[in-house]
Amino acid sequence: MSEIRQDRATKRWVVLATERAKRPHDAVKRSEAAPEPEYSPDCPFCPGNEDKTPAEVLALRSPGSEPNGPGWQVRVFANRFAALRPEGEVRVENPEWFTSITGVGIHDVIVEHPHHNETPATMTLGEMLLVFEVLSQRFAQLAGDRRLAYLALFRNQGVTAGSSLHHPHAQLIGTPIVPTHVRQELTTAREFYDDAVCCVYCATMQHELADGRRVVLDNDHYCAFTPYASRWPFETWIVPKHHEPVVVFDDRFDTESFARTLQSVLRMLYLGAGNPDYNLVLHQAPLRDSCEDYYHWHMEIVPRLSTPAGFEFGTGIWINTVMPEEAAPYLRSFAGQ
């Protein structure tokens, strides 16, 4: 019989559909795409094609190299088809009924590596640290912009995950509003805190560690697990052990430890789940609402191994065919490879 499970941190319901149950191995859809070359002349993100992108706002470069030319390790510029633009003031229009806000914000592309065919799962730790170095600088640049209410950092890997370009890149969208889902997470977390005087993410992590069956990885600073109410096959969360509402790039974050953890998880998915298309999203508190006691930043990685349809979009209930208790040991079996 299927099981209907609730995620305590979001109140989200999920159907674990045992009638359709798949062994983790059977849920894997290995990509049939041909391997990509290290350099692709038509790729606007490849070195030498810098004139095909908007001007860079930040880059890590080799000494002597010029902005908007080759010689970079990590490069940041505005998305050519930016959803939001940094010019102008945030203005709320509410003529009687139809509320709208000017589309002011930022929409960055962070090209993570010069090589067209690299992925975070296969980069060296040193290369991954460069990405975090750039993110740290970019977050600091944006911290003073009072027009921004939220910074959403995410990666779309692969076509089914919504990515149109293969070259490894993350995106950062800064919005002038607190997003709907974030507000819901904050509300649920605050209500939990007001009842339990405890952060719901700290409590979730403690229960996952105590149970152990869904733990993918556990070290001094971070814990990764396939959540009890996983929506997607192999959905994995990385939660910091130190309670912190937002990512602060200092000793508490411990960049090297986080980069190692993220890379280990991505490598297990790469090897175990067949290099799946995935979305990776950083969840953190809004910029000017510190939520210190009750919110807890974390990262959610959702491989796109199923297709959300009418039931999911209409009800918010997801149907998942892989039990997280089976996904975690399967992923763990690829640890250290």
Next chain:
Amino acid sequence: MSEIRQDRATKRWVVLATERAKRPHDAVKRSEAAPEPEYSPDCPFCPGNEDKTPAEVLALRSPGSEPNGPGWQVRVFANRFAALRPEGEVRVENPEWFTSITGVGIHDVIVEHPHHNETPATMTLGEMLLVFEVLSQRFAQLAGDRRLAYLALFRNQGVTAGSSLHHPHAQLIGTPIVPTHVRQELTTAREFYDDAVCCVYCATMQHELADGRRVVLDNDHYCAFTPYASRWPFETWIVPKHHEPVVVFDDRFDTESFARTLQSVLRMLYLGAGNPDYNLVLHQAPLRDSCEDYYHWHMEIVPRLSTPAGFEFGTGIWINTVMPEEAAPYLRSFAGQ
């Protein structure tokens, strides 16, 4: 500049991304699939293959035809890979932390037509009315089942919309819980009602009709519009003019008028948006929470012409590249064809 719009009924934010803006015509992705035959010997939903499905729970049949054989016009049976099953009692397990509920419920497939290559957009009105006749009977059968809290009726049309079988069919999932999204809609609608003493869907419809730019269709009983904060290109809602929290198949529903309206909208999408893959979802009040004053049933149709990715799943904010003010007149230009 982009515009960030809020849907009043759900508080959902959407970015109307004018930088990526597409004319409605450019957002259309015409299916490249080969036409399907009227009968497909391998299709478990085709007449003559009834033994490939679970036993029917309801059917409209020609006089003299036998259950679970050919001769039906509309046929209902449990999904072979049902997410929920009707056996047993609803039992809540909450050992300290991890809440779960037994997967009791129903998961029906409603095969809408004997022909493999038919779609609701191209059926006759008489054929469409038979589908509603069956739905009316099925809803009545289920009304007495105290284990069910909610009935979610939906259609997934096409592979990108999550459908694995081409033969025209709808699905009905009855859950023992009120789904997360439904609860959020009810909460927002109740809060609006408590402030404005008015249903937020009635108010939305009145504002859409007064504005007129996004109205796709308007008759005595129903109104269809591309909502102000549309998440998807050509997203269309059908809202009944008579305030009613749930679908009741009586004179207030006016089956013929609804079937005509739905068919007109689906035909405009079929012709204008290139027979797109889509999800169609009925939104209504829970079975035992009548919400009479403040909730209002309606149908949402979302063509899958874009791919939700990390930003959408992480923040709940959707990026849409087609302005609903342009989608509606484009769809209207296909009216009556």
